[in-house]
Structures are given as C-alpha cells and as structure tokens.
Amino acid sequence: xxxxxxxxxxxxxxxxxxxxxxxxxxxxxxxxxxxxxxxxxxxxxxxxxxxxxxxxxxxxxxxxxxxxxxxxxxxxxxxxxxxxxxxxxxxxxxxxxxxxxxxxxxxxxxxxxxxxxxxxxxxxxxxxxxxxxxxxxxxxxxxxxxxxxxxxxxxxxxxxxxxxxxxxxxxxxxxxxxxxxxxxxxxxxxxxxxxxxxxxxxxxxxxxxxxxxxxxxxxxxxxxxxxxxxxxxxxxxxxxxxxxxxxxxxxxxxxxxxxxxxxxxxxxxxxxxxxxxxxxxxxxxxxxxxxxxxxxxxxxxxxxxxxxxxxxxxxxxxxxxxxxxxxxxxxxxxxxxxxxxxxxxxxxxxxxxxxxxxxxxxxxxxxxxxxxxxxxxxxxxxxxxxx
Amino acid sequence: xxxxxxxxxxxxxxxxxxxxxxxxxxxxxxxxxxxxxxxxxxxxxxxxxxxxxxxxxxxxxxxxxxxxxxxxxxxxxxxxxxxxxxxxxxxxxxxxxxxxxxxxxxxxxxxxxxxxxxxxxxxxxxxxx
Numbered sequence: 001x002x003x004x005x006x007x008x009x010x011x012x013x014x015x016x017x018x019x020x021x022x023x024x025x026x027x028x029x030x031x032x033x034x035x036x037x038x039x040x041x042x043x044x045x046x047x048x049x050x051x052x053x054x055x056x057x058x059x060x061x062x063x064x065x066x067x068x069x070x071x072x073x074x075x076x077x078x079x080x081x082x083x084x085x086x087x088x089x090x091x092x093x094x095x096x097x098x099x100x101x102x103x104x105x106x107x108x109x110x111x112x113x114x115x116x117x118x119x120x121x122x123x124x125x126x127x128x129x130x131x132x133x134x135x136x137x138x139x140x141x142x143x144x145x146x147x148x149x150x151x152x153x154x155x156x157x158x159x160x161x162x163x164x165x166x167x168x169x170x171x172x173x174x175x176x177x178x179x180x181x182x183x184x185x186x187x188x189x190x191x192x193x194x195x196x197x198x199x200x201x202x203x204x205x206x207x208x209x210x211x212x213x214x215x216x217x218x219x220x221x222x223x224x225x226x227x228x229x230x231x232x233x234x235x236x237x238x239x240x241x242x243x244x245x246x247x248x249x250x251x252x253x254x255x256x257x258x259x260x261x262x263x264x265x266x267x268x269x270x271x272x273x274x275x276x277x278x279x280x281x282x283x284x285x286x287x288x289x290x291x292x293x294x295x296x297x298x299x300x301x302x303x304x305x306x307x308x309x310x311x312x313x314x315x316x317x318x319x320x321x322x323x324x325x326x327x328x329x330x331x332x333x334x335x336x337x338x339x340x341x342x343x344x345x346x347x348x349x350x351x352x353x354x355x356x357x358x359x360x361x362x363x364x365x366x367x368x369x370x371x372x373x374x375x376x377x378x379x380x381x382x383x384x385x386x387x
Numbered sequence: 388x389x390x391x392x393x394x395x396x397x398x399x400x401x402x403x404x405x406x407x408x409x410x411x412x413x414x415x416x417x418x419x420x421x422x423x424x425x426x427x428x429x430x431x432x433x434x435x436x437x438x439x440x441x442x443x444x445x446x447x448x449x450x451x452x453x454x455x456x457x458x459x460x461x462x463x464x465x466x467x468x469x470x471x472x473x474x475x476x477x478x479x480x481x482x483x484x485x486x487x488x489x490x491x492x493x494x495x496x497x498x499x500x501x502x503x504x505x506x507x508x509x510x511x512x513x514x515x516x
Contacts, residue, residue, distance in 0.1 A: 061467075077421060077425055079467035104426070105426060106425065107422070107423070108429070110430055110431065110432070112422035112423070115425070164429065165426065165429075166425075166429075198425060
C-alpha cells in the first residue's frame with residue numbers, strides 16, 4: 001500500500017467524522033474566499049469607476065468628507081451647494097476642461113435610480129459617449145432623458161418611452177453605449193432641466209475637472225482654490241481615501257473569516273488527536289515493521305494536510321460561487337453600491353482560489369503538527385500493548 | 388453513519404437555500420433614506436425604509452426626522468444631512484434608533500411625509516452623546 005492510499009484510507013475510515021471535519025474547513029475557507037473575493041471586486045470597481053469618471057480633479061463643497069467622495073463614485077446624491085457662478089469661475093481657469101454634475105435620485109416601479117444633470121454637449125465630449133439607440137440631446141435645455149444601457153434594459157425603456165421624474169413626464173431620447181461603469185445605471189437630464197425639476201436653483205453637486213497637463217495637477221488645485229472657496233481633491237487622493245475606507249471594511253470581514261478558519265483548525269486538531277488515540281495499535285504495528293518516527297509523523301501530517309487540501313478546494317469553489325450569487329444583492333451600504341454597476345459582479349480570481357487552497361493546507365498542516373508529534377513519540381511497547 | 392452524512396448534506400443544502408432566500412428577501416424590501424429623499428412621489432404603495440432617528444420636530448412632535456445610515460459616518464461640519472419626516476403611531480422615538488419603518492408616503496401641506504404602519508427598532512447608535 002502506498003503512502004497516499006494509506007492516508008486516504010485512514011481519513012475516510014470514519015465517514016461521519018471525515019465529513020464533519022471537512023465541513024468545518026469548507027465553511028471557514030468559503031467565508032474567507034467570499035470576503036476576499038467581494039473585497040477584491042470592490043477595489044476593482046472603485047478603480048474602474050474612478051477611471052470612468054474621467055477626471056483628474058473633483059471640486060466638491062468645502063468640508064466634504066471621504067464618505068461624500070465615495071458618493072461621487074457611487075452616483076449617490078450629494079448636497080447641491082456649488083453655485084453656477086462658482087462653476088463659471090472654475091471653468092475660466094486655463095488648461096482645464098471642467099464639467100458640472102447635479103446628482104439626484106428618482107424611482108421607477110419603486111426601484112431607486114440615479115439621476116444626473118449634465119451639460120449635454122460638453123459631457124458627451126468629456127466622457128466620449130456613444131449612442132446605441134435613438135438620439136442624444138439636441139439642445140442644452142431640451143426636456144428629455146438619455147439612459148445608461150443597463151437602466152434602459154432594466155426598466156424596458158426605449159426611445160419614445162416616457163420616464164416620470166419628480167412628477168414630470170419626460171421622453172426618452174436615446175440610450176448610451178455600455179460603459180461598464182455607473183453611467184450605465186444612470187438617467188441623464190440636461191442640467192437646467194434637472195435644476196428646475198429638483199428645485200436646485202442654479203446649484204450643482206460637484207465639478208469634474210480634466211487637466212490638460214497632468215504634471216500641473218498640484219498647480220491647478222492651487223489655482224482653483226484661489227478662485228473659489230471650495231474643496232478640490234485629485235483622483236489619486238480620492239482613490240486613496242475611498243480605498244482606505246474599503247480597506248478597513250475588508251480587514252474586519254477577513255478577521256471574521258479568520259475566526260471561522262481558526263475554529264476549523266481546532267476541529268482538525270480534535271479529529272487528529274482522536275485518530276492518534278484510536279490508532280495506537282496500528283502505530284505500534286507500523287513501528288514493529290520498521291517504520292521510523294518521521295514516517296509516522298509524516299503520515300499524520302499528510303492526513304491533516306489532505307483535510308486542508310480537500311476542504312480548501314471545496315471551500316474556494318463554494319466561496320466563489322457564493323460571492324458571485326451574493327454580490328448583486330449586497331447593496332445596502334456605500335461600500336458595496338459599486339457592485340450594482342453593469343459589471344458582472346464577482347470575478348473568479350484564480351490567484352485567490354489557489355492562495356486559499358494553499359492557505360487551507362498550511363493551516364491544516366499546522367493543526368496536525370501536535371497530534372502527529374504525539375503519534376510519532378509513542379514507544380513501540382506502549383503502542384502495541386494498547387487495547 | 389451513511390445516514391448521518393446524508394442528513395448533514397441535506398442540512399447544509401437547506402442552510403444555503405435559506406441564506407440565499409434571506410439575502411434576496413432583504414434586497415426586495417428595504418430602501419435607504421437617501422434613496423427616497425429626492426423624489427418621494429416616485430414611490431407608490433407600501434414600502435420599507437431603513438434609517439436612523441435624528442430627532443423630533445419642535446413644531447409638531449408627532450413628526451420624526453430620520454436620516455440615512457451613512458450619515459452616521461460623516462462627522463465633518465460640511466456634511467449636509469437630509470432628514471426624512473415620518474409619522475408613526477405606536478413608536479416612541481429615541482435619537483439614534485436605527486429603524487425599519489413600513490408604510491407609505493402621504494401628501495401634507497408641508498410636503499411628503501412617510502406614514503409608518505409599523506416600526507422596528509434594529510439598534511440604537513447613541514448619537515449626540
């Protein structure tokens with residue numbers, strides 16, 4: 001009998017114990033992979049949304065906190081305190097392309113939808129949008145909406161349909177080509193129309209700024225700050241502060257998963273200790289046949305590692321499946337709203353899967369060291385005389 | 388023993404289905420205050436809103452102000468919070484109460500007010516000292 005066969009035979013000798021020990025590792029690793037995968041997707045989405053915004057700088061109301069910066073990326077509504085006069089002053093700064101946004105919300109069939117008031121002509125250039133169905137706005141004050149591709153399919157709205165925003169019926173002009181970002185789930189209105197409907201009275205939520213020479217970002221920040229009394233944040237600063245919030249959440253989630261894995265590790269210790277006591281006679285026979293202490297130690301460590309390998313593999317697959325299924329439903333807070341975009345949700349990350357299996361094997365091997373040591377240090381006489 | 392394995396697998400399967408069902412049920416019902424703040428007229432029928440009680444109106448103590456849960460994180464002076472006015476018969480408001488209120492929007496002279504038929508207190512966040 002080969003060593004592998006012996007290991008497999010030993011751990012499957014008690015099927016009930018094998019299944020329950022394995023379930024412990026599977027649950028621990030599955031939760032670890034789920035949290036890791038969701039966290040990874042969240043970071044990817046944040047980077048994607050930041051790139052999709054297409055701005056080097058964002059001008060926000062003074063005193064905006066990191067949580068409001070998250071809202072810029074998630075498309076949530078923001079306080080509308082920046083005046084059009086301030087927007088004009090920002091736009092007058094040389095070497096920049098600045099576009100204002102008014103971010104609000106409405107609902108279609110009781111489902112919330114993001115609404116953005118924009119300057120149609122400039123925004124089309126800024127974002128390099130393309131139209132897949134219908135037309136784009138023909139004027140800056142045209143009452144009508146242009147939809148993101150996902151919003152169009154989600155609510156079965158096509159050019160010619162109507163959308164009611166704050167009690168005003170607006171025709172759907174066209175549908176944008178999929179961007180892969182928040183724009184896909186947004187309803188766009190000309191800024192003046194949005195300001196009138198939402199009673200924003202010549203105010204906007206934030207201004208996205210693209211700098212013609214990226215080497216001059218710091219100078220541009222200073223120039224804008226001198227011109228208007230507003231907050232200016234670079235895309236890198238915004239990413240840093242948003243990612244730091246997400247990082248804190250990720251660490252908390254991973255710590256919870258670590259507790260589950262630790263509990264599973266103790267399950268392995270328990271199983272292997274029981275196996276050591278049960279198989280004293282077998283150990284004795286092996287010793288009598290000439291098996292060295294290292295061989296016995298190796299058998300027990302291998303058994304433990306095998307638990308880790310099987311549990312890690314099953315847990316990684318279960319975790320990936322669960323995160324894929326769960327990601328569209330996790331939309332109750334600012335950190336996970338990114339997952340509501342048109343992206344596919346969870347992405348199967350082979351590195352995370354391979355890393356998780358290795359981690360499970362490592363934890364299982366560590367958990368098996370003490371029982372293996374106990375088994376290896378049994379004296380042949382003590383082992384063989386065990387009844 | 389084989390029976391035990393079968394039972395364990397069935398229990399695991401039922402657990403996964405229940406967990407998925409719970410997640411989906413949650414998604415279908417609860418809206419955040421910021422979801423409804425801009426356009427309450429767009430919501431019809433009975434809906435459930437989750438938020439944090441910020442205080443009670445001085446003019447009309449039966450009107451309670453509820454803010455979005457996210458506002459708890461925003462502590463800088465620049466944060467402009469929206470308070471959703473809501474009424475609830477059988478609920479004694481306490482600032483910091485995280486509530487799930489089920490009801491509908493009704494039009495009053497002052498605008499839209501959310502009239503809750505039932506309010507569940509999830510926990511208290513101890514705001515304002």
